[in-house]
Amino acid sequence: MPPAMHLLRLHLTLLLLATLVACGGEAPSEQERGGIGTAASPPAPLRQPLAPGPFPALLVAQAQFVDRPGPDGKPQSLPGAARLLIVRQTPAGWTTHVLEDPDSNVFHKAVVWDGGVLTIGATQALLRTWRFAPESGWVVATHWNPRFGGKFDRLRDVEAGDVDGDGRLELVIATHDQGVIAVVHPDEAWRVEEVDRTPATFVHEIEIGDVDGDGQLEFFATPSAPNKLDQEQPGEVRVYRRAADGTWQRSVVDAPGDTHAKEVLTADVDGDGRSEVYVAWEGAIGAGGTLVRPVTVKQYRWQDGRFVGAEVARIDDRQMRALAAGDVNGDGRIDLVGGALASGLWLFEQGPSGWTKTVIDAQSSGYEHPVAVADLDGDGRMEVYVGAEDQQQLRRYRWLDGRWEQTVIASLRKADITWNITAGRL
Numbered sequence: 353m354p355p356a357m358h359l360l361r362l363h364l365t366l367l368l369l370a371t372l373v374a375c376g377g378e379a380p381s382e383q384e385r386g387g388i389g390t391a392a393s394p395p396a397p398l399r400q401p402l403a404p405g406p407f408p409a410l411l412v413a414q415a416q417f418v419d420r421p422g423p424d425g426k427p428q429s430l431p432g433a434a435r436l437l438i439v440r441q442t443p444a445g446w447t448t449h450v451l452e453d454p455d456s457n458v459f460h461k462a463v464v465w466d467g468g469v470l471t472i473g474a475t476q477a478l479l480r481t482w483r484f485a486p487e488s489g490w491v492v493a494t495h496w497n498p499r500f501g502g503k504f505d506r507l508r509d510v511e512a513g514d515v516d517g518d519g520r521l522e523l524v525i526a527t528h529d530q531g532v533i534a535v536v537h538p539d540e541a542w543r544v545e546e547v548d549r550t551p552a553t554f555v556h557e558i559e560i561g562d563v564d565g566d567g568q569l570e571f572f573a574t575p576s577a578p579n580k581l582d583q584e585q586p587g588e589v590r591v592y593r594r595a596a597d598g599t600w601q602r603s604v605v606d607a608p609g610d611t612h613a614k615e616v617l618t619a620d621v622d623g624d625g626r627s628e629v630y631v632a633w634e635g636a637i638g639a640g641g642t643l644v645r646p647v648t649v650k651q652y653r654w655q656d657g658r659f660v661g662a663e664v665a666r667i668d669d670r671q672m673r674a675l676a677a678g679d680v681n682g683d684g685r686i687d688l689v690g691g692a693l694a695s696g697l698w699l700f701e702q703g704p705s706g707w708t709k710t711v712i713d714a715q716s717s718g719y720e721h722p723v724a725v726a727d728l729d730g731d732g733r734m735e736v737y738v739g740a741e742d743q744q745q746l747r748r749y750r751w752l753d754g755r756w757e758q759t760v761i762a763s764l765r766k767a768d769i770t771w772n773i774t775a776g777r778l
Contacts, residue, residue, distance in 0.1 A: 402449050402484045403442065406777040408728035410737055411469065412437035412746060413772040415458035416765070429767065431457035434473050439746060439762050440778060441728055446761045451482065451490060458769075460508050464776030474506035477527065479536065495542040500530040502552070513560035513569050516594050524571045526555035531575055533558075533592070547592060547600045554578050561618025561627030563654040568594065572605065572629060576612035584636050587612025589629070589652075591659075605629060605652055605659045611636065611645070619677035621651075621686045621702055628653050630664065630688060632672040647672045647692065649700065664688070664702075665709040669695040678725035678734040681751040689736050691721030697738055697749070712749055712756050716740040719769060726775035737761075739770035746773075 414435040419427040434456040438449040453459065456473030463470050468483035479496035499505055506528040515522050515535060523536040531553030537543040557574045564570070576587025588607035595601050611633050618627040629652040638644035649664040649672065667690075674691035680699070681687060688700040689712070696714040700707055718741025725734050736749040746762040764770055 401486060401489065402438070403440075403447070404486075405440065405442075406467075407440040407442050408726075408730075409441070409464065409776055409778040410437075410439040410724065410728075410746070410761075411462040411464065411774045411776070411778075412439060412722075412739060412762075412764075412770060413459040413462045413471070413774075415769045415771065417767045431475075433457065434459040434471070435768065436462050436469070436471065437746070437762065438469070438778065448762050453478070453480070453492075458771065460506070461510055461772040461774065463510070463512070463774050464778050467778075469778070470510075472507035472510050472525065474508070474528075475504060477505040477507045479507060479510075479523075479525070479542075495538075496534075496536065496544055498527070498532070498534075498544075500527060500532055502529040504529045508554070508556060509558045511558045511560045511571065513571070515560060515569050515571050515592075516598075517568055524558045524560065526558045526573055528554045529578055531555055533573055548573075548602060550575060552578060556612075556614040557616050559616045559618045559629070561629070563591075563618065563627050563629060565626040565654075572616050572618065574613045574616050574631075576614075584610065584634070585612050586610065589613060589616055589631055591629075606631065606650070606661060608633060614671070614673045615675050617675040617677060617688070619686060619688070621677065621688065623686070626654070629659070630675055630677075632675055632690065635667075635670045637670055643668055643670065649675075649688075649690065664700055664707045665698075667692055667695055667698065667709070669693050672698075673720050674723040676723045676725040676736075680725060680734045680736050680749075682733050689723050689725060691716070691718070691723045691738060693717060693719065693721065697721070697723070697736070697740075712736065713740075713758065715743065716747065717742045720771050722770055722773045724773040724775050728775060737773055737775065739764060739773055741770055 416432040416435045417429045418432040420430050422428040433452040433454040436451040436459050440447050456478050458474045459471050461472050470481050477498050481493050483491050485491050509526040511524050512521050520539045525534045531550030533548040535545045553575045555573050555575045559572045560569050562569050570591050570593050573590050577585040589605040593601045613631045613633050615632040617630040620627050631650050633648045635647040636645040647667040647669050650661050651664050652659040652661045669692040672690045672692040676689045690698045694717050697712040697716040699710050699712050722739045724737040727734050738747045744764045745760045748759045750757045
């Protein structure tokens with residue numbers, strides 16, 4: 353898709369997001385292009401009951417828009433029920449099951465949880481778990497339904513880890529629009545512990561990892577000023593640590609001042625036993641649709657009591673809102689995979705001489721362009737799973753015989769926004 357068309361689609365998507373709130377990169381060089389195999393035809397969605405599992409599964413969290421009559425009688429696109437695609441690899445092939453929640457208009461994320469599914473919703477904000485019963489269908493339990501006191505009530509991201517060192521799993525949740533960050537304790541009757549609150553703030557992403565090697569997990573958040581259609585928002589990346597007295601200590605990893613990040617990732621790419629922090633700082637578009645600042649992906653290491661940043665890559669694009677880590681090309685080293693708005697699906701590799709970037713597929717793009725890395729086929733090698741929104745396809749990429757093989761495993765609808773993909777067994 354030409355950069356101008358991508359910019360037009362971005363504006364249209366932002367208008368759709370504005371509706372949800374209220375109720376262009378350069379082509380890669382020849383050596384950066386990857387070889388792509390032939391795509392298979394996607395299976396049709398299945399709406400019959402969920403077959404007994406577990407099977408390898410992808411949970412594809414979405415917002416959907418539906419046409420309804422407006423005041424003038426003409427159809428208008430409005431937010432529908434929160435939508436989740438459950439895509440499973442069964443002996444009969446890939447099957448797709450649809451779960452909807454009419455109490456929210458978007459699932460921002462879903463994960464496999466205790467044999468079922470855990471979801472976070474928005475407008476209204478709902479933390480829920482779901483179990484499928486053959487005799488009655490989906491049975492839902494609501495664990496948190498907060499009202500933050502601002503314009504919006506959204507649960508935007510969730511990650512699981514033992515962040516307080518008690519040997520039990522907690523959930524760390526980011527929210528809009530009062531900058532609330534909460535730690536939820538499922539083993540304590542889903543007790544909610546509010547860690548931070550900053551008025552008029554969107555917290556976009558949470559990540560968990562041990563960056564200083566002390567055996568205790570830290571968690572990271574990406575707050576910014578609220579999203580606006582016509583200007584850039586400043587933001588920062590914060591780190592939170594549990595102190596010996598039980599309080600949460602907050603500090604700043606980085607705050608460029610002229611941009612923000614919607615994506616942060618922790619991963620031990622260099623193999624030293626400690627996680628690094630990877631941040632995709634947003635680019636910027638100037639007058640006439642000209643790119644005036646590229647996306648900058650940076651790595652942050654904890655050294656001598658502070659975070660030291662280094663550039664991974666610059667991408668000539670407006671945004672990159674998905675990063676995942678894993679050895680996706682079988683060379684024994686951990687790679688990063690990033691989904692950009694218009695410039696493609698990217699691979700970042702760290703070697704003895706620094707970082708290199710290549711395009712896995714220049715014809716994969718989308719507003720969120722979510723990415724997951726997992727070994728779902730059980731062959732001991734990681735695959736890349738991507739929501740190619742512009743192409744309306746959920747895709748799998750495998751590195752075989754020196755090239756990328758692409759398979760389309762499900763269709764994505766044009767009117768939906770795909771926010772997140774996670775992998776598990778369900």
